[in-house]
Amino acid sequence: MKARISLLAQRAAQVLAEPMPHVPSPCLSVCVMDPKTDMCSGCWRSLEEIGAWSRMPDEAKRQVWQRIQQRLTGNGDAC
Template identity: 40%
Template sequence: MESPCIKTCVINPKDGLCDGCFRSRHEIACWSSYSDAERRTIMQELKLRRVRANG
């Protein structure tokens, strides 16, 4: 599974999430070691985070 990174790597100090992909620092750091199932779960969570961030 590919990374959700869009090369806009800025961690928002308010919520600790990347402004580009909405992953946490921990998720970014561990992405390559996650199983496909773990990545799919995070990808689903990212959709919700994006909706919340964009109101």
């Protein structure tokens, strides 16, 4: 679990540091919703964020990455 969180944190830092023409999805193909946090245990997104991802402009996707980074920093052991 900690390895997955570490990988996601590294990806978040990379996505937020580099201007990319297309923001990559944070999906790690785990796809299990944690009933305590209402977040995916793999990518730390909410169902709303997951469902809207394909329709979001890149700036909104970067904002999701920022929220993921905040969630990981504030709740690193919650998942």
